[in-house]
Structures are given as C-alpha cells and as structure tokens.
Amino acid sequence: MSFKIVQPGILSLLQDRGRRGQLHLGLTNGGPLDREAFYYCNRLLGNAGNNTAIEVSFGGLQLVAEVDTFICVTGADMPLHINGEERPLWSVHAVAAGDSISLDFAENGCRSYLGVADGFTVEPSFGSTATVMRENIGGLRGDKLQAGDQLPCNPVHKRKHYYLAPEHQPRYQNTITVRVIPGYQQHHFSRLQQRRFFSHAYAVSDRCDRMGYRLEGPAIKCDIEGILSEGICFGAIQVPADGQPIVLLNDRQTIGGYPKIGSALSLDAARLAQLRPGGSVHFVPISPHGAHNALHLAQSFAQHQPLLERT
Amino acid sequence: MELHSAGEDAIMLYLGEETSPEISARVQAAAAAIKPALGADLVDLVPSYASLLIIYDAIHTDHLSIAHRVRATIAALQTQPGAEGRTVVLPVYYAAEVGEDLESLARHAGLSTAEVIALHSGTEYRVYAIGFAPGFAYLGQVDERITAPRLTTPRQKVPRGAVAIADRQTAVYPAVSPGGWNLIGRCPVRMFDPDAEPTMPVTVGDRVRFEPVSRERFVALGGDLA
Numbered sequence: 394m395s396f397k398i399v400q401p402g403i404l405s406l407l408q409d410r411g412r413r414g415q416l417h418l419g420l421t422n423g424g425p426l427d428r429e430a431f432y433y434c435n436r437l438l439g440n441a442g443n444n445t446a447i448e449v450s451f452g453g454l455q456l457v458a459e460v461d462t463f464i465c466v467t468g469a470d471m472p473l474h475i476n477g478e479e480r481p482l483w484s485v486h487a488v489a490a491g492d493s494i495s496l497d498f499a500e501n502g503c504r505s506y507l508g509v510a511d512g513f514t515v516e517p518s519f520g521s522t523a524t525v526m527r528e529n530i531g532g533l534r535g536d537k538l539q540a541g542d543q544l545p546c547n548p549v550h551k552r553k554h555y556y557l558a559p560e561h562q563p564r565y566q567n568t569i570t571v572r573v574i575p576g577y578q579q580h581h582f583s584r585l586q587q588r589r590f591f592s593h594a595y596a597v598s599d600r601c602d603r604m605g606y607r608l609e610g611p612a613i614k615c616d617i618e619g620i621l622s623e624g625i626c627f628g629a630i631q632v633p634a635d636g637q638p639i640v641l642l643n644d645r646q647t648i649g650g651y652p653k654i655g656s657a658l659s660l661d662a663a664r665l666a667q668l669r670p671g672g673s674v675h676f677v678p679i680s681p682h683g684a685h686n687a688l689h690l691a692q693s694f695a696q697h698q699p700l701l702e703r704t
Numbered sequence: 705m706e707l708h709s710a711g712e713d714a715i716m717l718y719l720g721e722e723t724s725p726e727i728s729a730r731v732q733a734a735a736a737a738i739k740p741a742l743g744a745d746l747v748d749l750v751p752s753y754a755s756l757l758i759i760y761d762a763i764h765t766d767h768l769s770i771a772h773r774v775r776a777t778i779a780a781l782q783t784q785p786g787a788e789g790r791t792v793v794l795p796v797y798y799a800a801e802v803g804e805d806l807e808s809l810a811r812h813a814g815l816s817t818a819e820v821i822a823l824h825s826g827t828e829y830r831v832y833a834i835g836f837a838p839g840f841a842y843l844g845q846v847d848e849r850i851t852a853p854r855l856t857t858p859r860q861k862v863p864r865g866a867v868a869i870a871d872r873q874t875a876v877y878p879a880v881s882p883g884g885w886n887l888i889g890r891c892p893v894r895m896f897d898p899d900a901e902p903t904m905p906v907t908v909g910d911r912v913r914f915e916p917v918s919r920e921r922f923v924a925l926g927g928d929l930a
Contacts (some may be wrong), residue, residue, distance in 0.1 A: 396795060413747055413748060414747065414748050415748070416748045416749070416750045416757075416759070416835075417748070417750060417751065417834060417907075417908070418834060418838055418839065418896070418903055418904060419834050419835045419836065419837055419838040419839055419840055419896075420838045422867060503899075509871065518898060519898070527837075528837070528838050529879070530838070532900065538895055555772070574709060574710075574711055575709070575717070576708055576709035576710045576711065577708060577710055577716060579708075612818070620851075621721070621722070621723065621751065621753045621754050622752055622753060623716065623750075623751070623752045623753070623754075623755040623757065623832055624710075624716070624750025624752055624755065624756070624757025624835075625750075625757075626710045626711040626713070626714035626759060627711060627713075627714075628709060628711050628712070629710070646835060646836055646837070647750060647834075647835040647836075648750060648833055648834075648835030649751050649835075649836075655711075656710060656711030656712065656714070657711075658712055659712060667710060681712075681767045683708050684712040685712070685762060685766050685767065688712055688713075688762055688763070689763070
C-alpha cells in the first residue's frame with residue numbers, strides 16, 4: 394500500500410516535525426520549512442499532528458496512488474490536479490488506487506505539503522522521519538524523492554472532507570516582515586549598525602536553501618570577526634565578515650563561529666522560507682516577552698481556527 | 705557566568721571566553737546539572753568550548769522561568785576536579801598515503817614526519833565540542849609546534865576517517881565531506897554510526913589519545929585506504 398513517485402519535481406522531501414534532542418551529536422533539526430502549512434495539512438486530514446508528509450519545493454511533483462485514502466495539499470499555490478481535474482488546496486480529497494496526482498509550479502510561495510491520512514509510514518531515524526540530505530538521514534535513504542520511489546501508507550476509508558475557508562488561508566507575499574529577538578552577540582553590533590539592520594530592506598539572494606537564507610542589502614559591521622564556536626538555534630541571524638545576514642533554518646549546522654545579531658521568530662521564518670530569490674525582507678525587533686506572547690497566540694489561533702466541512 | 709537570550713525558545717549560557725580544560729569542565733558540569741533541573745521543559749542542549757545553548761519548550765514554560773532555574777543551578781554548581789570524562793584511544797595510520805598534508809605540514813614545522821606523528825599522538829586531547837556535521841568532534845589542543853591553518857581552498861571530498869589538524873584543533877572526519885583541514889592520517893573507528901549504540905565513541909568532555917598503528921593493523925581494524 395503506497396504512493397508511487399512518477400516525477401519528483403525540483404525538490405521533494407519526506408518531513409515530519411523534525412528531530413529533537415539530537416543537536417549534541419551534531420544532528421540538525423530538519424522538519425518542515427513552513428510549520429504553519431505543515432500543521433494545517435495534518436489538522437485538515439484529521440491526523441495526530443506529527444505525521445510524515447511530502448515537502449514540495451517549487452513544484453513539479455507527480456505521483457500515483459496505489460491505495461484508497463485521502464490527501465490534502467497546503468502551502469504555496471501549486472495547482473493540484475487529480476486525474477487531470479483541478480482541485481483546491483487546503484482541502485481534503487479522497488483518492489483511489491490508480492489515481493494520478495500532480496502539483497504544478499507555484500506562482501506565490503515555494504513550499505507546499507502533500508499529506509495523506511495517517512501519514513506516510515516510514516521508519517524514523519533518531520526519532521524523526523525528517524529528511525536532511527546534508528546528513529544523509531531520514532526519509533527514504535536520507536535523500537530526496539526520486540522517480541519510482543514507493544511511499545508506504547495505510548488504506549483509510551473514512552475521513553471528513555475538511556477545508557480551510559479561503560479567507561483564512563495564508564497569502565504568500567513577496568515582501569515580508571521578520572520579527573527578530575535581539576540576542577547572542579547583539580552587543581557587538583553598534584547602535585548605528587543595529588539601526589541600519591532594522592531600517593533597510595534586504596533581498597533574498599540566490600543562496601537560499603533549507604540550511605539558511607542569505608540576504609543582500611546594506612552591510613552590517615560587527616566589532617568582532619569571529620567567536621569561539623557555539624550552539625546555533627533555529628532562526629539565528631549570522632553576520633559574516635561581508636556584513637550580509639544569513640537567517641539559519643531547519644538544516645543549519647549545529648555550531649558555528651560567526652557573530653549573530655539575534656534570531657528570527659519561527660512564525661516569520663516560515664514566511665521567509667516561502668520567498669524566492671529577489672523577495673524582500675524587513676526586520677523589526679521584538680522582545681522575548683513579545684515573542685513568547687506571539688508564539689502562544691499563534692498556537693491558540695491555529696488550534697481554534699474553525700475547519701469547514703464539504704458535503 | 706553570563707546569560708543571553710538567543711531565540712524564542714533558546715538562551716545561551718557563557719562560562720568563559722577561551723578554550724581551556726577548566727572552562728570546558730565547567731560547561732560539562734553545567735550541562736549535567738541543567739538536564740535534571742529543567743526536566744521535561746528542556747528540548748536540547750548544545751555544549752561547546754565555553755558556552756551552553758539551552759533550548760526549551762516555549763509552549764510549556766518561558767524564558768523567565770528557564771533563566772531563573774539556570775541561574776539557581778549554576779550558583780549551586782560544584783566544580784568537581786577529577787570528575788572528568790572517559791579516555792578513548794583511537795588508532796591512527798599516519799602516512800602520506802592517507803594523509804596528503806603530512807609531509808607539507810612537517811616541512812612547514814621544520815620537523816620530520818616521525819616527529820609530527822610523535823607530537824600528535826603524544827598529546828591527550830579533550831573533546832571540546834561536537835558539531836559542523838553529525839559526529840564531528842573538535843579536539844584540542846594540538847601542540848603548538850604542529851599547528852597549521854586551514855587550506856585556502858578546501859577539498860571537495862575528504863574521506864571518512866581522515867585525521868586532520870586546523871590551528872590548535874584536531875578531528876576525525878565522521879563521513880565523507882568537503883573539508884579544509886590538513887590531513888595527516890586515517891582512523892578505522894567510525895566516529896558516527898547511526899546503527900551503533902552509542903552512536904559516537906566519544907562525547908563532549910571525554911579525553912582522546914591517538915595510537916599510531918601500522919598499515920596492516922589499520923586494514924585489519926576495518927580501515928579503508930581508498
């Protein structure tokens with residue numbers, strides 16, 4: 394019982410919520426770049442929440458169902474077709490063995506999540522199925538999906554046809570604001586440098602991937618060039634000697650020696666990961682108190698967002 | 705001791721500013737004490753040379769509670785001299801055949817390759833940090849006479865098991881990867897094996913000694929010359 398990959402698209406990876414408690418081995422987190430879209434994918438399907446889905450970057454995925462079950466796609470607006478017929482995203486669809494499913498290229502955003510009822514049943518590695526290609530760990534073979542891959546899952550015969558009302562679906566813009574908790578070596582950036590960082594737009598460069606997004610804009614100078622290597626948390630904003638900030642994401646290395654000005658709020662890092670090269674980012678500071686409140690409110694909001702049911 | 709915010713669910717504890725066995729031992733002691741103090745609120749801990757990154761569950765607790773508990777734990781911390789990690793002996797086949805930079809490093813140091821090998825294997829190292837890649841352990845400090853800066857152009861492919869030096873650090877590459885350190889030999893022990901228990905032969909705070917072995921012994925121990 395499985396789905397078979399016909400075309401993997403540019404980059405399709407099996408992901409669950411990611412690895413926890415393994416950083417001390419040098420193993421990074423992995424997991425969905427857009428946690429919000431991943432969360433809704435599982436919630437709409439009636440899944441427990443940490444079920445393995447496919448993270449599709451940019452689009453171009455084609456697969457065939459070899460099982461009767463339900464699927465849902467959330468995230469970037471990659472047109473979804475089932476047997477050639479266009480179907481809405483953020484909505485649960487029944488599929489039968491033999492159905493062909495395709496996700497075309499997105500116009501807005503660049504990551505989407507194709508989930509299945511009860512999730513794909515792959516063996517976890519270090520407590521997670523998240524694929525980290527750099528580490529050759531998770532997913533199938535520790536690698537991206539390839540044509541011919543079989544993604545095992547269980548047949549499911551009953552699920553509600555939930556969908557998220559269009560007015561509640563995120564709109565992926567090309568200009569975003571990223572809230573930053575100042576921290577780490579913040580005091581090694583002068584007030585002028587910090588003001589520069591928080592008052593200019595930065596563009597997403599070509600060097601953006603699951604490890605991090607390198608941005609381009611007015612260079613920020615730090616009093617120090619390097620530090621003793623230390624742990625890097627999710628969202629940390631590293632500023633190497635060229636002064637161009639890098640927002641470190643799910644597949645970042647676990648320790649490093651470049652100074653950091655603070656860390657992006659995860660809610661906004663998810664939106665950052667939906668940007669492509671040329672996208673524009675404004676940074677604004679947020680206090681640890683403000684960040685804590687924002688996280689709690691976002692969680693409550695997502696959990697209580699009403700789902701509609703198609704009949 | 706300094707506590708800085710790091711991110712929405714992370715704080716950074718600094719216990720010093722340089723590489724020293726004393727500070728590293730404090731980091732170890734702090735990590736060991738913080739684990740039980742934070743219990744289920746703790747998500748991950750990243751010890752390094754002089755710091756400890758503490759990642760917590762921001763939905764079930766908050767930075768104020770975490771900072772308070774970390775401060776109290778550190779204030780009560782006993783530095784126990786002698787409570788050091790284990791000593792792990794790693795065999796190394798030192799030769800130009802598998803250590804492409806051994807001869808140039810010796811030349812720069814004004815030493816024979818035998819002297820470089822004697823200095824590298826005659827020092828007991830401490831595992832200061834693990835990171836960069838799964839299982840990559842930063843060992844220090846390398847004898848000042850055989851330090852060497854990173855290569856200006858990193859190699860595309862360093863083999864698994866490569867024993868290398870960069871500045872006053874040394875390491876065994878846990879997997880094939882790009883790398884800019886100076887290669888002096890090869891170790892047959894796997895530094896990271898997902899199927900083994902434990903996954904790594906060393907942990908932060910352990911001591912490591914390298915033992916020179918012959919080509920035959922290296923191969924017998926499962927070493928790969930390719």
